[in-house]
Amino acid sequence: MILTNTVEIAAPIERVWALTEDIEKWPAITPTMTSIVRLDSGPLKVGSTARVKQPRQRARVWTVTRFDPNDTFAWRSRILFMAVVGSHSMASKGDGSTANTLTLEMSGVMSRLFGRILTSTLRQALATENAGFKQHAEQ
Numbered sequence: 001m002i003l004t005n006t007v008e009i010a011a012p013i014e015r016v017w018a019l020t021e022d023i024e025k026w027p028a029i030t031p032t033m034t035s036i037v038r039l040d041s042g043p044l045k046v047g048s049t050a051r052v053k054q055p056r057q058r059a060r061v062w063t064v065t066r067f068d069p070n071d072t073f074a075w076r077s078r079i080l081f082m083a084v085v086g087s088h089s090m091a092s093k094g095d096g097s098t099a100n101t102l103t104l105e106m107s108g109v110m111s112r113l114f115g116r117i118l119t120s121t122l123r124q125a126l127a128t129e130n131a132g133f134k135q136h137a138e139q
Helices: 013-021 023-029 111-138
Strands: 002-009 035-038 049-053 060-068 072-079 082-092 098-108
Touching: 002 111, 013 023, 013 082, 013 098, 013 111, 023 035, 023 111, 060 082, 098 111
Parallel strands: none
Antiparallel strands: 002 098, 035 049, 049 060, 060 072, 072 082, 082 098
């Protein structure tokens, strides 16, 4: 199951990327994150890990799987019997704005059932998260 949400942000891609790569500040940007603690040091890169706490969920470790500055950030975790990949992809628009696409991809034994039950909630979470990035980037 794959869910996406795209929003146009009236800010340059560099500003949107700066918010994206500063994962420990996400809880101040969006209510979909309660806390994020890096489990390693140095610049964020493929292989970096963080403990992420989200509302009504237990904390989980996420591992960065893709890190292309000003383009794409993705990380992966396991929830129940599923692999979950969350990604932020962005594209610069000709007018100086940025199209920011958030994607949540679930695969594995429980993904179909989990997706059916929570599709509406997950779509709302993606929209809420993207709205937070838009608000902060446009300030």
